[in-house]
Amino acid sequence: MNFIERRLLMVGIFPNILYTIFLYFLIGAIANLFNVISFFYQISISLFIGAFTLIPIAIELKKSNLITRSMMEIAEIIKWIFLMYGFLTLAIYIMEIAIKPPIEIITILFLTIVPILAIYAYIKAYKIKIKSHDLKIANLDYEIKLIHISDLHFGSIRNKRLLKNIVAKINSTDADLVIISGDLADGTCQIDDNSFLPFKDSKLPIIFTPGNHDLYPGIENVISASKAANVNVLLNEVFNFKGLQIIGLPFSFEESTTYGKISEDNLNLNKFDFYQPTVLIYHIPAYWDYFSKLGVDLQLSGHTHGGQFYPMNWFIKLIFPFSKGIYENKGKYLSVTSGIGTLGPPMRWGTDAEMILLKLTS
Numbered sequence: 001m002n003f004i005e006r007r008l009l010m011v012g013i014f015p016n017i018l019y020t021i022f023l024y025f026l027i028g029a030i031a032n033l034f035n036v037i038s039f040f041y042q043i044s045i046s047l048f049i050g051a052f053t054l055i056p057i058a059i060e061l062k063k064s065n066l067i068t069r070s071m072m073e074i075a076e077i078i079k080w081i082f083l084m085y086g087f088l089t090l091a092i093y094i095m096e097i098a099i100k101p102p103i104e105i106i107t108i109l110f111l112t113i114v115p116i117l118a119i120y121a122y123i124k125a126y127k128i129k130i131k132s133h134d135l136k137i138a139n140l141d142y143e144i145k146l147i148h149i150s151d152l153h154f155g156s157i158r159n160k161r162l163l164k165n166i167v168a169k170i171n172s173t174d175a176d177l178v179i180i181s182g183d184l185a186d187g188t189c190q191i192d193d194n195s196f197l198p199f200k201d202s203k204l205p206i207i208f209t210p211g212n213h214d215l216y217p218g219i220e221n222v223i224s225a226s227k228a229a230n231v232n233v234l235l236n237e238v239f240n241f242k243g244l245q246i247i248g249l250p251f252s253f254e255e256s257t258t259y260g261k262i263s264e265d266n267l268n269l270n271k272f273d274f275y276q277p278t279v280l281i282y283h284i285p286a287y288w289d290y291f292s293k294l295g296v297d298l299q300l301s302g303h304t305h306g307g308q309f310y311p312m313n314w315f316i317k318l319i320f321p322f323s324k325g326i327y328e329n330k331g332k333y334l335s336v337t338s339g340i341g342t343l344g345p346p347m348r349w350g351t352d353a354e355m356i357l358l359k360l361t362s
Helices: 003-034 039-062 066-098 103-126 160-171 197-201 219-228 288-294 312-319
Strands: 128-136 144-149 177-180 206-208 237-241 244-248 278-281 298-301 325-329 332-336 353-361
Touching (some): 003 039, 288 332
Parallel strands (some): 144 177, 278 298
Antiparallel strands (some): 237 244
16 A cells, blocks of 8 residues: 555545544534534535545645645634534533523624634644743753754645745744754655755754654655755764764654654664763654663654644643653753644644744753
């Protein structure tokens, strides 16, 4: 099964079947509140929205174009809106256990809360913030300013316009180096050598180590496109910068768990000198204790998106205890960014699209 067939199955057909079933029951539940729709319209609307969501996914995996990219973004926004309406509908049904609100109140709730949230979440998803932190690193020879970014999810919805915006932000800082801790690509469209070319305009060197999503469009394609854009790709390798040892450990699905495979075999410890000040790039915010004991001073991770929006913000903390922010333990640090891009709907609520500016001093 090739890339297109795998992705169509995993992100298209299976999820879309579940989504269509969800729509059917949600529309029925909303209809029951307002008593305004028939079974025919209920199933027709569900199937239409399901088809509208699936068609651009299938086309984008073969050949990306403006029409299907726009359709895909609209479909993902609609998906988020219906998800929010699902939570709102559930809340109203729970409310009716104690007191039945007038139909006028329910109408106002449906016409105001979710639309306002949708506008807010869409704007917030596209507004990149720069957040600064000062970190003390033992035995560091020079002050170094790193920009840590992650989870750009370059694909059908976010593409070259996003990269140009990121480069403009990078060039507006006084940083020394940019590090991307995975998921540069999304997997919703194919990647070629022209995909990441806006990075060529960066005034700072850029280092990138792949995450899980970078494997979906073919890791060879992502690496080739990165190199074509003058991005340094670290695959279990070292990049030395002003006395700072930067190690890139790529995500692997081999014998994987939720957090990927980590062992002394695939880390190749003999390559590295952990007596130097050391930064480790690993996409998943896990194994921090293990890496710290090896001598890693700063681990750079992403992956979680910080949950991206409520209520996922709460659920993600059950899976990843270190889900967003800067963590410190005995002079060792873990930086987990909520990322710049988005997974699925281009919406954020309770998180920021962010670049982390880390000032490292001795």
